[in-house]
Amino acid sequence: MEETGKVFIKTFGCQMNVYDSEKIMACLDDRYIEAASADEADLILLNTCSVRGKAEHKVFSMIGRLKPLKDLNPDLIIGVGGCVAQQEGQGILDRSPLVDLVFGTHNIDDLPDLLDERISKGRRVCRIREESDKVTSAQVPSHAVISKPTRLVTIMKGCDNFCAYCIVPYVRGREISRPSVEIINEAESLVENGALEITLLGQNVNSYRDPGTGDDFIDLLEKVDSIHGLLRLRFVTSHPKDFSMELINAMASLETVCEHIHLPVQAASNKVLEGMRRGYTSDEYQSKVAALRGVIPDVELTTDIIVGFPGEKRSDFDMTISFLSEMRYQNAFSFRFSPRPGTAAAQLEDDVPESVKRGWLPELQHLQNKITARKHEDLxxxxxxxxxxxxxxxxxxxxxxxxxxxxxxxxxxxxxxxxxxxxxxxxxxxxxxxxxxxxx
Ligand code: SF4
Known part of the structure; x- marks a missing residue:
């Protein structure tokens, strides 16, 4: 098929979405090249995230900001994909006449069809599949990004953990691991094309299990580590409850595995952790970190923290503050709790006043900034x-x-x-x- 125009993809949210945007680019590769900005694009795709509050609001205000471009160029196609699309579906088309197509998290491969339908039949289209049993790769596009030194490779999708606050199992589906042979092939092809560092992606990489061979995450790490020419290997995200001594030892012994881990703690009060359904106590978390630091002294940790979970008291929050000082994270991504529709936490009374959450968050961020600054100054x-x-x-x-x-x-x-x-x-x-x- 001939190249027909330029595409601009705006990616919201996590690295999984960054990977999906690469997959979108790979799907469109024979007909669109990447535009440097939205102004010069014939196709604008918003790859959305609904993990944090006000996600829909952010997406619709971004769509609103694209109106002048659509006025200038009525042939401009605007599409919405990702988690908000998966959740809202047809509702996005109903609410915004500017949007031409909506595709769910399991429908990226359908994009060329949806575009054809929009262009040749003039229909606004929405396709949302509830589940897909496949994890597809972001094949290396034939231009633009092939010589990037750092690349992402998805190893699994979905999540079975159902943490009380989290929308992911509902919009990304249940956990499905990708066959390791496909992962290795993709990683080898990326390294052949110039990648020196690979990050393996999954919502909970520790529970990876090859659907055919039964290989676990450590087996997979060993295989990727042995790819000739690969210098650095990272992975994200590790769930603290599944972060094992075996994985700690593998991190220490495999040469390419980097000395960094993202280990989301979310809170330090056991009462709050239980309400969040996280499956570990702060002591258990702490002893895993101590074991990790015992074998990899220069390892750095980053984390995620939610403040103002239902039922959280000042005394609970204080535990998180002290925990931060003890853990000395390199960085902490912190957010105010806001109920995501359909999750278990949305059934709970959101009883921490917004004004309190708004006070706690900067307090925590101020402390983390000091810890980060200290680490930077030491270097x-x-x-x-x-x-x-x-x-x-x-x-x-x-x-x-x-x-x-x-x-x-x-x-x-x-x-x-x-x-x-x-x-x-x-x-x-x-x-x-x-x-x-x-x-x-
Ligand atoms: S582990 Fe919990 S927070 Fe992470 S994606 Fe799964 S449900 Fe969400």
Whole structure:
């Protein structure tokens, strides 16, 4: 099929959505090239996320902002996919006449058909499949992103955990693992095409199980680790209840596995954790982290925290505050609780006043910022090994790279350095990144 135009994909939410956007791009690869901005696109796709509150509101306000583009170009096609689409379906078309097509989280492969239907028959279309028993790959598109040094590979989709606050099992479906042979083939093909670092993606990677061979996540890590040319291997997300000593030992022994883990704690009060249906206590979490730090001393941890879960008292919140100081996370992604329709927590009384949640969140973030700043300051003057990932998003002439243990560093350099491993001397600490200079 001939190339017909340019597509702009706006991705909301987590890395799973980033991966899905790559999959969308791969699906459209023979007819659309990537547009640098929405203004120059013939097709705009919003890949939405409904994990946090006001997701629908954000999507509709983004759609509203696209109206001037649609006025200028009536042939512009606007599509909505991802978790909000999966949840709202036809409701999006009913509510916004600007939207031409809606596709669910299991319908990415249908996009070319939906576009044909829209273009040739002039119909606004919505396709939402409830479940798919397949986890498909984001094949390497034949242009644009093939030489990116860091790539994502999905190993499973959906989740069986049904944490009380979480919409994921409802919009992404039940947990399905992808055959390891497919994962290895995709990872090998990415490495052949220039990837040096791969992140394995799943809602709960620890419960990965090859549907044919029964291989578990550690077997999979060992296989990916042995791919010739791969330098770094990461994975996300690990559920603390399934984070095992075997995995800790594998992290320590496999050469490519990086010294960083995202381990969402969510809260430190056992009462709140129980209400959230997380399946662990703060002591259990803490002893796993101690075991991890025992075998990998320079490992860095990041986490997610929800404040203001139903029934949470100031004394519960104080436990999370002390926990933060003890854990010394590299970073914590923190949010106010807001009920997601259809989840168990939506049945509970949302009894922590919004004003209280609004007070707790910055208190927690202020403490975390101090911890992050301290970690950054400790690195000033030191030399670190960095994989150069991209040009800096804000400063011209700057590159952005990452250490194995997940510190982001900006430094001056030329684009030809992207994809190389270099040593950088850290000169300055910033709020979310470091600044430095290349060591000759
Ligand atoms: S583990 Fe819990 S929070 Fe994570 S995706 Fe599954 S249900 Fe959601």
């Amino acid at each position: 000033v003057g030191r030399e670190v090994e960095v994989l150069v990932e991209s040009t800096g998003k804000k400063e011209n002439g700057f590159l952005e790279g990452r250490t194995r243990n997940n510190f982001i560093i900006h430094f001056p350099g030329g684009e030809d350095m992207i994809g190389s491993l270099i040593n950088v001397k850290v000169n300055r600490s910033r709020k979310i990144h470091l600044e430095g200079e290349v060591v000759k």
